[in-house]
Amino acid sequence: xxxxxxxxxxxxxxxxxxxxxxxxxxxxxxxxxxxxxxxxxxxxxxxxxxxxxxxxxxxxxxxxxxxxxxxxxxxxxxxxxxxxxxxxxxxxxxxxxxxxxxx
Numbered sequence: 001x002x003x004x005x006x007x008x009x010x011x012x013x014x015x016x017x018x019x020x021x022x023x024x025x026x027x028x029x030x031x032x033x034x035x036x037x038x039x040x041x042x043x044x045x046x047x048x049x050x051x052x053x054x055x056x057x058x059x060x061x062x063x064x065x066x067x068x069x070x071x072x073x074x075x076x077x078x079x080x081x082x083x084x085x086x087x088x089x090x091x092x093x094x095x096x097x098x099x100x101x102x103x
Contacts, residue, residue: 008030008033011029011032012025012026012029015028015029
């Protein structure tokens with residue numbers, strides 16, 4: 001995560017000016033600073049994540065295109081094999097009819 005600046009002195013001054021006593025203001029600012037220091041995503045974090053996801057999606061799109069091309073080639077191969085088998089069955093049928101006709 002990216003680091004960012006949090007002006008604790010300024011925050012304490014603003015809280016005391018708004019009516020909070022100094023001890024409460026310091027406790028609030030300390031707590032707030034600890035929370036901010038945890039898992040907060042910055043704009044840069046989100047931009048980096050967006051770039052990574054975009055790259056992954058581009059890769060997935062290319063994988064899908066490759067898979068579609070392989071599937072189309074497989075279907076062409078299957079169609080060719082079926083045509084050859086059908087041709088063989090027709091030739092065999094004609095041969096059988098020719099033999100039966102000569103009997």
